[in-house]
Amino acid sequence: MAGLDQRVARRLEALRSRGLERRCPLPTRRRGVAYTLDGQPVIGFCSNDYLGLASGVIASDLPENTSTGATASRLICGDSDEHRALERSLAALVDHEDAVLFSSGYAANVGALPALLEPGDRVFSDALNHASIIDGLRLARARPTIIPHRRAPEHISIATGPTEPATWWVTESVYSMDGDVADPAAITRHLARGGFVYLDEAHSLGLFAGGAGFARHRGIKPSVIIGTLGKAFACAGAFVAGSRAVTELLRSTARSFVFSTGVSPLLVAAIKVALERVVGPDGDRRRERLWTNIARLAERLELEGPPPCSPIFPIHVGDNELAVRVSRELLARGWHVQAIRPPTVPEGTARLRVTVCADHSAEQIDRFAHDLRAAFSTHLGLRPQLRRARAS
Numbered sequence: 001m002a003g004l005d006q007r008v009a010r011r012l013e014a015l016r017s018r019g020l021e022r023r024c025p026l027p028t029r030r031r032g033v034a035y036t037l038d039g040q041p042v043i044g045f046c047s048n049d050y051l052g053l054a055s056g057v058i059a060s061d062l063p064e065n066t067s068t069g070a071t072a073s074r075l076i077c078g079d080s081d082e083h084r085a086l087e088r089s090l091a092a093l094v095d096h097e098d099a100v101l102f103s104s105g106y107a108a109n110v111g112a113l114p115a116l117l118e119p120g121d122r123v124f125s126d127a128l129n130h131a132s133i134i135d136g137l138r139l140a141r142a143r144p145t146i147i148p149h150r151r152a153p154e155h156i157s158i159a160t161g162p163t164e165p166a167t168w169w170v171t172e173s174v175y176s177m178d179g180d181v182a183d184p185a186a187i188t189r190h191l192a193r194g195g196f197v198y199l200d201e202a203h204s205l206g207l208f209a210g211g212a213g214f215a216r217h218r219g220i221k222p223s224v225i226i227g228t229l230g231k232a233f234a235c236a237g238a239f240v241a242g243s244r245a246v247t248e249l250l251r252s253t254a255r256s257f258v259f260s261t262g263v264s265p266l267l268v269a270a271i272k273v274a275l276e277r278v279v280g281p282d283g284d285r286r287r288e289r290l291w292t293n294i295a296r297l298a299e300r301l302e303l304e305g306p307p308p309c310s311p312i313f314p315i316h317v318g319d320n321e322l323a324v325r326v327s328r329e330l331l332a333r334g335w336h337v338q339a340i341r342p343p344t345v346p347e348g349t350a351r352l353r354v355t356v357c358a359d360h361s362a363e364q365i366d367r368f369a370h371d372l373r374a375a376f377s378t379h380l381g382l383r384p385q386l387r388r389a390r391a392s
């Protein structure tokens, strides 16, 4: 034990010396975007609860006597009508034939990619894809070509025969740490040429009219869509949507589905309630407030360039320790914003990942923008600017 602790202590010290140690902050007394951290009241600008639904679905909204556990993998005896009905509704939301529930977005990506990719397939993966996609590709033993951020795999030949190697483009729609979006016209071109598109909609599902994600909003139909349910849906879990053939294969071979207990029936019931809210008039009102708040923060920060296309504002700092210092200063002023450092983002691109929610008031946004500008002026002598990831 002592030997293990010594080894671990060495590694922890190495992380600390590079400013890369991580700790879980502990929010208490949460009421929407307001909570306390270490006894200090703060307003959070870092959650993915974009529509402010996290305190909106509570136990009394769920059917009585809903059991907590699926008792086994769905393939053993953990399935239910409710799981299946929810999968059909989620598939309809993203305009696909069918969907399969997973316990998280991470589990969905590390399960679906190895199940879908075949040896010899060519894979193009965006340079800023999420860690769960990277890990899914590793588990698939793919040798992806990493393409510069937001570029499409163009000027390549694509074989289209059913027995020929496929050409996959694996990308996010709204990028989790950068808040920018994939090019829908390039996705359509890739599909039209016979390529496959695997699109992770973690940060866009629910944000557009009718609760749509980016793909439906922009009129594109990727081969496979990943939707996560722990962000705008304020629950947990995820789904992979595609044709019936794709979902049949996933149910038989995606290891994080096959070898994992089915999603809790309690969670299935909560996701159903969240889905009704997201697609209904309550969701419309929340979306309207969200997009108003996004525009307001951009305006108050006097950001240069085109308006943000998502609730995620990656405020560029660069240096890891400086990013932590700015976030501490904001905390002292009552704002909770996390400094995001490598390996979550590439070296030299540490940032504050500011997220806007429907629940923020206009006054909170104005005061936050004022204090963010003050903190930047003190520590960097600059105005806050979005990090616009360049093709690299």
Ligand SMILES: Cc1ncc(COP(=O)(O)O)c(C=O)c1O
Binding pocket: 104, 105, 106, 107, 109, 130, 132, 172, 176, 200, 202, 203, 228, 229, 230, 236, 237, 238
């Ligand atoms: C693009 C993307 N995919 C997948 C995930 C993982 O989703 P989950 O938090 O449900 O595991 C995340 C989480 O942040 C993400 O940003």
